[in-house]
Amino acid sequence: MNKKEQIIKVASKYFSEVGYDKAVLEDVAKEVGVSKAAIYYHFKDKFALYEAVLCSRFKDLAQTICDIDAANPEQALREYVEKFGGFLLEKPCFSAIFARELADGAINMPQSCTKQMSQILKKLSAILQEGEAQGVFEKENPFMVQLMIVSTLVNYRTTRKLRITVMKNLKEVKNIDAGLKDIIPNLANKIIKALKC
Amino acid sequence: MNKKEQIIKVASKYFSEVGYDKAVLEDVAKEVGVSKAAIYYHFKDKFALYEAVLCSRFKDLAQTICDIDAANPEQALREYVEKFGGFLLEKPCFSAIFARELADGAINMPQSCTKQMSQILKKLSAILQEGEAQGVFEKENPFMVQLMIVSTLVNYRTTRKLRITVMKNLKEVKNIDAGLKDIIPNLANKIIKALKC
DNA sequence: CTAAACTTACTGACGAGTAAGTAAGAAAAG
DNA sequence: CTTTTCTTACTTACTCGTCAGTAAGTTTAG
Structure with missing residues (x-):
């Protein structure tokens, strides 16, 4: 290196x-x-360094997502969630960066990154449309689905300590929490179930 | 005032x-x-001002959520999403603040606010447990459900401009987006469907 | 009158960014 | 071959703008 x-x-x-x-x-x-x-x-400056960080990550993520090639829409959607979650596990720093960009509305995000985000959403949208065409999924707003997946995953990562704090305050939710790795398949199942006809 | x-x-x-x-x-x-x-x-200082902003909002939000009193778990969960979303609509500044706190892991959040968050999660957990006990909902990690609801809502708000940018890049997702108000009932339906036995 | 609610004019810490310089190695010139 | 020149990859020691916070004073309200 x-x-x-x-x-x-x-x-x-x-x-x-x-x-x-x-x-x-x-x-x-x-x-x-x-x-x-x-x-x-x-x-050139601090922002150029930040851009370098962002662009390499989004490029890799978009590549990972666009490589999804499943037999049917349900499997494709499962892979979408799993690949996304897997990427976040593999790049531990990216979740918080991504979550902050979402929270800030990505107003300073370089165009190359928003382009990659567009490609990522395009893939999800294609999966949803194929599912709808095959009568497997109900029609649904791809942005909302995307946020149900992405913001849940990234914020699940960033709120680890907060969850521990919250659990300390409550008796009812003891020993219920899990790590990001454990909720990925779970989330995939729930998203699929939510969308299925 | x-x-x-x-x-x-x-x-x-x-x-x-x-x-x-x-x-x-x-x-x-x-x-x-x-x-x-x-x-x-x-x-006292800048942070004290921030705390004042946070604490008043979380207090009101927790009150709104804890006042939910529905006839059955499904209705309660629907109201949970609707009340949460309604609160974000009513307090336009809160979504971005909340989203940033989630993204930052709420490490500086005053204890009184994390207490309120605990109360909010307690309510959701109670709804889920009641639903499970009545055989209406599958057992599910309340943190994950919370983030599916909350992070989706707040980030839906913060990413409005980003979504417009993304839509400009793609032909396939034209005229599909909606405002936060429109997705609240939709999200409620999807969360309920995802959890139903 | 007194206390609360302000004001102006600062201080000082912080951190992004820069000017001027250096060391080492490679390439060019003689 | 040797020396000069150039390039790359740094360095130290700054500059300067920004902004949180404050001291000393003034104004307002009751």
């Missing part, structure tokens, strides 16, 4: 943990073992 | 629009028509 990639990786961690505004390039630099100015050697 | 409440209201708008870090007290002060120091007269 070259230095530029090291910078991207460490920055990705900071953007994830503390968000864009609180992520400080001096901290990133120290952890990589370079000076802050070295980061400016490789990236 | 007294000055303190005006400050809370305007601050709520800024916290919603640009997030905590980017919300600048000088801007809040100008819009209220006071000096920044006057804000410090009423609130």
Whole structure:
């Protein structure tokens, strides 16, 4: 791994943990073992570094999603959820970054990333339409379905500590929580069930 | 409305629009028509102002949710989604604030607010358990159900512009999107269907 | 009159970004 | 071949804008 990639990786961690505004390039630099100015050697500015983080992740995610090729719409939708969830498991920093982008309305998201998001939604929309055409799924707003999947997954990741806090306050929900990995198949089942005719 | 409440209201708008870090007290002060120091007269610091915004909203939301009293679990769950969504419609600034808190894992959320969140989840958990006991609903992780409802609703609100951008990129999803108000009953139906035995 | 509710004019910490420089290696010139 | 020049990949030591917070004072309301 070259230095530029090291910078991207460490920055990705900071953007994830503390968000864009609180992520400080001096901290990133120290952890990589370079000076802050070295980061400016490789990236025009802080935002360019953030873009580098975002774009590589969205590119990989879109590729993962567009590679879905299932025998039927139900299986395709299951794979959609599983592939999405699997990606979040594989890239631990991405959930929080994604969740913050959703929460902020993605107003500063580079166009290449919104393009990838469009491709991702296109895939989901195609699955839903095929399901509808085959009489397997009811017609449904793909944006709402997308958010039921995506925001649930990413926020499930980001709210881990919050859930523990909430559980401490309540007796009724003890030992009910699970990790992200465990809810992926569950969520897939629920989304499919919600959509089935 | 007294000055303190005006400050809370305007601050709520800024916290919603640009997030905590980017919300600048000088801007809040100008819009209220006071000096920044006057804000410090009423609130200890910026975070205390944020807490005031958060706590009043969560208190009202928890009250709204805990007042749900339906004849059966299915109706109760429907009301849960409708009341939650209705609250977000009534308090336009709250969705983005809530979404950012979820995305950040609510690590700085005051205890009184996490307490209210616990009460809200307690209500949902009770509805789900009653539904399970009556053989109406399958057993399900209440955190996941909560996020399917809450994160979908709040992020539906925050991603309005993003959805327009995404729609511009795609031909297949034209004229499919809807406002938050329109998806509330739809989401309720889908959640209920997903959970029904 | 007093206390509450403000004001102006700051201070100082923080962090993004930069100017000027250096070291090492590669390429070009003689 | 050796020396000069150029390039890449950094470095230190800043600058400067921003904004949270504050001191000292003034104004307003009761």
